[in-house]
Amino acid sequence: MSTQEALISIVFNRLSGVYRDPSRVMRDAEDLLFSSDLGSQLHPRAEPLMLNDGTSSLMLMLQGTIPMTYRDVTYHIPIDMYLPPHYPARPPIVFVRPVPTMSIKANHKNVGQDGMVYMSYLHSWNPDSYDLTELASLMSIMFGEEPPCYARARPPSSSLPPPPPPYPRPDCMFSSVPPPTPHHPICPPPPSPPRPFSSGYSSILSTLAGAVTSTATSTAAVARLQVADRTKTVEEARLKEIEREVAEANLAVEAARRAEEQEKAEAKRRTEEQKKAEAKRRAEAEERARLAEERRRRIELERLAEERRRRIEQEEAAREAERVRLAEEARLRRERADAIAVATSAARSAMKDLFDRARGELRVELRDQKRLEAGRERIDALVREGEERKARLVSENEQLDESIRALNLWLKAVDDERRRQQQDADATEGKQCQNEDEGGIVKADLIAIPADTHSAQMLALSTESAAIDDCVYFLDMALVRGSLTLEVFLKEVRRLSKRQFLAKAHLIKIEKMLASER
Known part of the structure; x- marks a missing residue:
């Protein structure tokens, strides 16, 4: 696992529970950081962001630079890209973060003074088809057309050359670029003109000619001083020496001429090579610009096609929603009419049942009233009959008492008669027992003799x-x-x-x- 992958894993562990769709957030972030050159200088961090409602929320921030091409030279713009907790339902929040030696361009059409990036891609954010890689590509093209920041002017120094701008991060430095002039976009410096190569060799030739001239003058003076003292042989030797020195000077001049010609040829060759390299760079830059323009146009066409498709889909969705709404309203009206009809029918049926029940109850009440009146008459008749029966029962009770007294007298007479008969039976039984004792046989019926009927x-x-x-x-x-x-x-x-x-x-x-x- 690379350092970037380990860092993003640590950041997502800190952001556990923040995002509703963490897999989509990690996938988009990894696509931008690892699968595209646009995000190679971005680094994931977990930072809070103060929202417009005054609340602060911890979220994923991609901090670093994205490349842009301005006047055929690639530069890097420092940005902070925040992914809100509702991502991808909500678009990312992007800020341009210039270094201390830079300032945001005033009245930029896509970047506010606070550094916040405004673009149609963010305003028309579609969570199903938009992603961070495409956003970074569009920002790179947009910043290449109009850079969002410029370098501030620095105080001039008479003794020392100006130092390079002290950018705080290596990934935010514009490599091989001198400080730009104030109030102008960041752009590469103009190429310096080539130095003439023949000036050095001309000075060498002048020096050699002066040396030859001084040498000849010195030799002539010495010869004039020794003319009188030397012989013709010495004069010839002097002449030979002069000829030798002149030949040496001619050889030196010829060598210098050949060296100058070689240097001119080398300078011409280098100039041609520089022209070819410059033409090649210009052609490559034009090709890159053409490709970038084609890509921008393709992206713009795709965006326009996507907007048109989305607008058509929205119109179709609106028409479908209107049709559904009208159908729903018609269904609700039908249901309401049906419900009113059912409620009316139910109310009428309930009222009819209520009237029938009330009519039946009144009929029952009237019948019960008649029955109660008839019952009252019967009760009155029964009361009168009861009183008459009571009087008759009192009379009969008196007669019954007389009958009971007569019956008691009769029962007393019967008891007396029974005791008399019992005495007679006992006497008869004694005689029978005596007869049985005499015969030795006892009858079973005579063993137990009941005293009464029971x-x-x-x-x-x-x-x-x-x-x-x-x-x-x-x-x-x-x-x-x-x-x-x-x-x-x-x-x-x-x-x-x-x-x-x-x-x-x-x-x-x-x-x-x-x-x-x-």
Whole structure:
């Protein structure tokens, strides 16, 4: 992982939770920083930005320079590009940040005095098709047409040459560019004229000629002083020496001439090479300018086509929205009419039901009123009848009391008669017991003699229940011996069980009655 990738990872870790679509933000930032030469000098940072509403928000900032071509020379413009938290729904916020030796150009059509960049690409931002790389390309073309800043004037110095501008960052320096003049866009300096190459060799020839002349003069003076003392041989030797020196001077002059000719040829060749290089640079610059112009025109055409397509889409969307709105309004009107009709029908039905119910209730109330009046008359008749019955019952009660007194007298007479009969029965029983003792046989009917009717009934019922138990026992024995079939046995047991149940129930009822009498 490169340093730039590690830095952007650290910055995005700091900005965790700031962006709604962090993958789109990272993808656009990486495309600008790594996939394009426009963002090679930009560096990611996490910095806060004071918004127009007075709030400060931490966001991603791409800080550095973007290249621009002005008068066939490439320069770098320092910028700060902020990506707001709602990116890509909201466009980026771009500022031009000039270094201390520069100032923003006044009345620039795309850059305000505070450095903020204004352009149609940002105003018509489309989050689906626009990105940071295209934004940087358009800013580079726009700044190349009209640079947004210029260098300030510096005080002149008489003793020292002016130093280069102290730019704070290497990526913001304009390489090989002298300080520009104030109130003019940043541009390269004019090329200096070539220095003449023949002046140095002319001075060499002059020096050699002077040396030869001084040498000849000195030799002639010496010869004149020695004319009288020397012989003809010395004169000849002097002449030979002069000829030799002249030949040497001629050789030196010829060598200097040849060197000058070679230097002129070399200077001419270098001049031609410089002209060719200048023509090549001019052709390359023109080609770059042509390509940049074509690219700018292509981008402008694409932008115009995109704006036209977007305008057509917006118009179609507006027409579709209008059609949908009209259809929705018609549907709402139909639904409203249907709802009103349904509500009216429901209200009418409810009112009819209410009237019918009220009419029925009134009819019922009237019928109940008539019934109540008839009931009141019947109650009055019943009250009168009750009073008459009460009087009759009082009379009958008195008659009943007389009858009860007569019945008590009759019962007393019956009890006396019963006691008399009991005494007679006891006497008869004593005689029978005596006869049984004499014969040795006791009859079963004489073992228990009931004293009243209830006792006689209880004795008979108890005897019947015990007899049924004995009968069931003997039926069981017959089933074991095989004398009866199971079907006959069950049928007889059910019949006997019903009789035994009735006998026992009768016994319980008699016992309860006797208990209540006690």
